[in-house]
Amino acid sequence: MSSSKFHKTLYPKEILLACIEMYAAFLHTVTDEDGDYIVLTYPDTEKKVAREFINYVLAEVRSHASH
Amino acid sequence: MGGITINEAEQAVSLLLPEATYSLTTLYAAAYAFLDRAYVHLDKKDNAFVATLYPKQAQDFTTLAKAFLAELVNQGYYFAQLEKTQETTKLLVERAFFSTDPALAEKAEQEEIKQLLTELEKDPELQQLVQEIKDEQQ
Numbered sequence: 102m103s104s105s106k107f108h109k110t111l112y113p114k115e116i117l118l119a120c121i122e123m124y125a126a127f128l129h130t131v132t133d134e135d136g137d138y139i140v141l142t143y144p145d146t147e148k149k150v151a152r153e154f155i156n157y158v159l160a161e162v163r164s165h166a167s168h
Numbered sequence: 169m170g171g172i173t174i175n176e177a178e179q180a181v182s183l184l185l186p187e188a189t190y191s192l193t194t195l196y197a198a199a200y201a202f203l204d205r206a207y208v209h210l211d212k213k214d215n216a217f218v219a220t221l222y223p224k225q226a227q228d229f230t231t232l233a234k235a236f237l238a239e240l241v242n243q244g245y246y247f248a249q250l251e252k253t254q255e256t257t258k259l260l261v262e263r264a265f266f267s268t269d270p271a272l273a274e275k276a277e278q279e280e281i282k283q284l285l286t287e288l289e290k291d292p293e294l295q296q297l298v299q300e301i302k303d304e305q306q
Contacts (some may be wrong), residue, residue, distance in 0.1 A: 149253035
């Protein structure tokens with residue numbers, strides 16, 4: 102089981118939630134909040150898929166930031 | 169090199185990047201440029217950003233970190249130049265559009281004249297001058 106912490110000022114919550122929805126077929130996530138962070142836990146996911154998800158989120162965040 | 173931490177267990181390298189030096193836009197752009205080479209995770213720690221790179225293929229961590237720093241400088245320069253030349257670019261694009269349709273230039277000119285007249289009407293010195301001229305004529 103792995104997890105990722107996303108700082109809210111770097112990864113806006115609405116974008117992150119949209120990404121989770123988009124990846125729902127490949128990635129089962131448990132979402133939690135911890136202060137400035139949104140914590141995602143991946144109970145049954147390969148590390149590689151979780152990391153691909155991190156890159157996808159970053160690409161989406163960057164795309165929204167440049168508009 | 170200060171600011172670079174290698175985590176052998178996680179097969180990752182982290183860079184501590186002061187917020188005062190690197191803008192968030194620059195960081196996003198550099199991270200985006202690295203998506204094909206590494207999995208990139210961003211974080212914040214005190215007054216600095218932390219970029220963690222998990223290389224997709226085995227490679228030297230320090231070399232990867234240095235390449236990321238070079239990309240940051242590259243993107244930072246790009247955005248600085250973009251800001252500097254924004255007005256000139258806008259003028260050139262406007263001119264290009266106007267040259268294809270003279271009616272647009274005429275319309276913009278009329279708008280500008282209208283705006284200038286409105287500004288002048290608000291000027292108290294000018295209002296006084298107009299009043300003096302009117303008084304002299306009477």
